[in-house]
Amino acid sequence: MKLLAASEHSTGATGQNVIELANDADPFQVSLEGVDRIDLNFPKFTDGRAFSQAFLLRRRLGFQGEIRATGDVLVDQLAQMERSGFDVAVLRADQDLGVAQRVLAAYPGYGVGKYQGDAIDIQPHFVTAATSSAT
């Protein structure tokens, strides 16, 4: 997952076709034709609606472009974002990039202990474990 400092994030004049989706918007109602990037927002980090939006965009609607997390993006939720289908996260201005990278790498359910399937790897652990032990 690509981490951006708040200053590196821009919504206009990027040459990309970007849409910003409020977190109560229905991804099924959006035309994804020609869209390069979708910005999903966390108004508060404890508001988890954008996780489901990202899942639906990536997995259900098969969106191949960039899904970017914006808003109250904190280091301790990055792994959940990546697993839900985000590939870029704009850290809130006060978040430390170094800490973010360290925390993300060590996150349980990310490197170690990923039990359930998600937007990126749909297979739950019990399926992959059975396959790998069979070979």
Add this chain to the structure above:
Amino acid sequence: MYQYTEFDRQFVKARASQYRDQLTRWQAGQLPEDEFRPLRLQNGWYVQRYAPMLRVAVPYGELSSAQLRVLAKIAREYDQPSAALLEDAQATQDKLGAIPLKNGQSVHSKLTTGYAHFTTRQNVQYNWIPLDKSADVMDLLASVNMHGIQTSGNCIRNITSDERAGIAVDEIADPRPFGEIMRQWSTLHPEFSFLPRKFKIAISGAREDRAAIGWHDVGLQLLRNAEGELGFKVLVGGGMGRTPIIGTVIREFLPWNQIMNYLEAVVRVYNRYGRRDNIYKARIKILVKAEGQRYIDDVEAEYKQIMEHDGGPHTITQAEYDRVAACFVAPTLDCDRKEADAKIAHILRAAAEDDVEFGRWLQQNVAPHQNPDLRAVTLSFKRLGQAPGDATAAQLDVAADLAERFSAGEVRVTHEQNLLLPWVRCDELPELWRAARKAGFAKPNIKLLTDMIACPGGDFCSLANARSIPIAEAITERYQDLDELHDLGEIDLHISGCINSCGHHHSGHIGILGVDKDGKEWYQVSLGGSDGSTLSGPAVPGKAVGPSFSAAEVPEVIEAVLETYRQQREAGETFIATLRRVGAEPFKAAANGARFSAARAETAETAA
């Protein structure tokens, strides 16, 4: 019991290290309190009235002796506030005053330390562990495959089940393998870690509902269809709190292997559309009630997409079911039933006192078992001198010993805040009874009035409006006579210190709810609630008898209500059956009548 794999062990250890890192950042000021709170909550760490509270997850209530011993060690070494903190807390509680009893004595708050508390959701709580020791405690728990993951926060909480899972004579299928498979699925689910509100699942595999499934966000009932295939009936949107609602059946039959695909749909629709603007309207029950059939249609449409588009990735494979179910194979035990009968008869003949007490214990605390050579025995943690469901470090160690000696090293935490030994040989009942009696666990009051449910209330909890523990003590003190207790029969008395309903007052035959009026403790009494068990009937919230009572009036009200039962009952009729037959009116009248006597007593005391 479920045997952790290397994968499971690594995960719990990684989670403990992650928590240590978060705690360190918080201590260093790099993580603000508001941002640390949801992280510690999702590891079971609250901050309560005087100290942090840790809730340890006990999946479907199952514990080994080794785990009990670690829980004892945590109680002994970590559940220890500084002397100054304890003294200050006790002084503050003293200001709340004593509750005068009819016999001239009184009860008051007595804060104790070095113990664990069993909760109605089969978990274990501590009240005094300093936050700076919290990471050490997580490491200790991880050493016996335990943790506090998702015991709090707005996520899928610990999944509870029938305390007699895998041993109940009325069982359709063992719910534990499904509980374990769902536990793994829900653990750190990336999409569902910040739901609108907490999310509780209970699963029953027996004909009788002993898991209060109607009262949960999701209630699952294992059953067989006409073709004999195993599946789940799925209830959604039950819950207590200020809006008590019984769950709606949204699926009469779901094939067993589809449960996680279906739950993914249930939770996703909730995550997207559940209210987040008002904490009191954020539970799934409000969404289900507001949307009705539309919610159900949305779930079915989403489930269809998960199956058809996503390919139903969480369909439980036969291999995975078999792997997990193999962990729950019953221990090989048998006994000489003839010899057992002779031994029991011998004790029953022995001393007159023993005769009555042992007989009562066999009747109340011993339950039948799938294996006719075995019994399920409940150790009572409801006795005078300790709060309901509390166990000291020493008592936890003794319980671990008893489990090892008599129950294949396993205990269950029950919904009613006791411990159950699931694998007791019938020829060892007399020895177990003696050992349990010596330890103080043999009170033959299981399911009786004094086997009450009570939350920690205003002695510990920062949400409470009133104290629960002294009320529980006052009633326990009043009903010490076992003859009287047995004559009153099986009664569910549930006490909550506030409307959050952790003491399940809504589902009590008699419910007591702490309310706050002008900064004083008052109690609303309700009648006729049910948890959904056979005794209590279909799940339903109780109804308040009238305006709230003072603490001193509560034992009087209970006595008046029970006296009404004695007058009105027919031969062999339980309290709840009498209440349902004659209606609430005479009971309400008696309860409200008790208001005056207590008020007079209070005036007299003030005058003296």
